[in-house]
Amino acid sequence: MKLHQLKYFIEVVLSGSINEAARRLYISQPTLSKAIKELENDLGIVLFTRTSTGISLSPDGAEFLSYARQINEQVELLERRYFDTEPSQQLFSVSSQHYSFVVDAFVEMIRKYGGDKYQFTIRETRTYEIIDDVKNLTSEIGVLYISAFNEKVLLQLIKEKGLKFTQLFEAHPHIFISKTNPLAKRDSVTLEDLDPYPRLAFEQGEYNSFYYSEEVFSTIPSPKSIQVSDRATLFNLLIGLDGYTISTGILSEDLDSSEIVQVPLAVEDKIKVGWVVNKKVELSRMARIYLEELSATTRHML
Secondary structure (H helix, E strand, O other): OOHHHHHHHHHHHHHOOHHHHHHHHOOOHHHHHHHHHHHHHHHOOOOEEEEOOEEEEOHHHHHHHHHHHHHHHHHHHHHHHHOOOOOOOEEEEEEEOOOHHHHHHHHHHHHHHOOOOEEEEEEEOOHHHHHHHHHOOOOOEEEEEEOOOOHHHHHHHHHHOOEEEEEEEEEOOEEEEEOOOOOOOOOOEOOHHHOOOOEEEEOOHHHOOHHHOOOOOOOOOOOOEEEEOOHHHHHHHHHHHOOEEEEOOOOOOOOOOOOEEEEEEOOOOOEEEEEEEEOOOOOOHHHHHHHHHHHHHHHHHO
């Protein structure tokens, strides 16, 4: 096993295809394919599952990736210390439900540790896709919530996918509404108080189950209901239609609209927000740094 083979392997994982990885590495596709095949032979495992539509990491490949990343990071530290080489491009990806504190932590990570070269990805996406992203290592970390209603289903799915959930914080449900909404001055509101107003929720696509909803109490019927796909649209509708959505109650002063306020919901339920990681994979340095920033950001906001 050679160091350049590890770098080739990591690049194929990041690129999602042999052809794209070869282009980024400035080598031919046959040369890269041969190097990966030789690495598989040396290790005695299959790193990638090959299909008519492309390649994906095998279970053995996912486990090997964590070791390859650690070795690569250590080699780069040695090279920078003793050979004065430039640091390679920083790499990291996170998938999340639509939370501004996830973006805040992402911003802080880049400000402090991004350096001169990086390739980072943040995906605000659907619940099932977050879990799938982490399973397939499209993202190292996924951020989502569980509640008394969905806990059994989501934790079982997380376990089946080979992932682990770690709680970040527990919050009391709040509504987000426009500051001009008639409910904005209330100390708290009940579910019945919300009946006259449009309920806004993030659509879940193919997996449009109540268990995957980003909002608690999604099973309670609402006479006015609108599904959206992004946070900016949701906030515009909160303002334009006097709508509401149910979330953690955490608003970002920098990223969320100053026209939006949070009001406690008079219920006993709790929202547990946390992150999921792939149990077979050792987190990269940037992933560990991101979790530190995520914890610091939410401690400040709670």
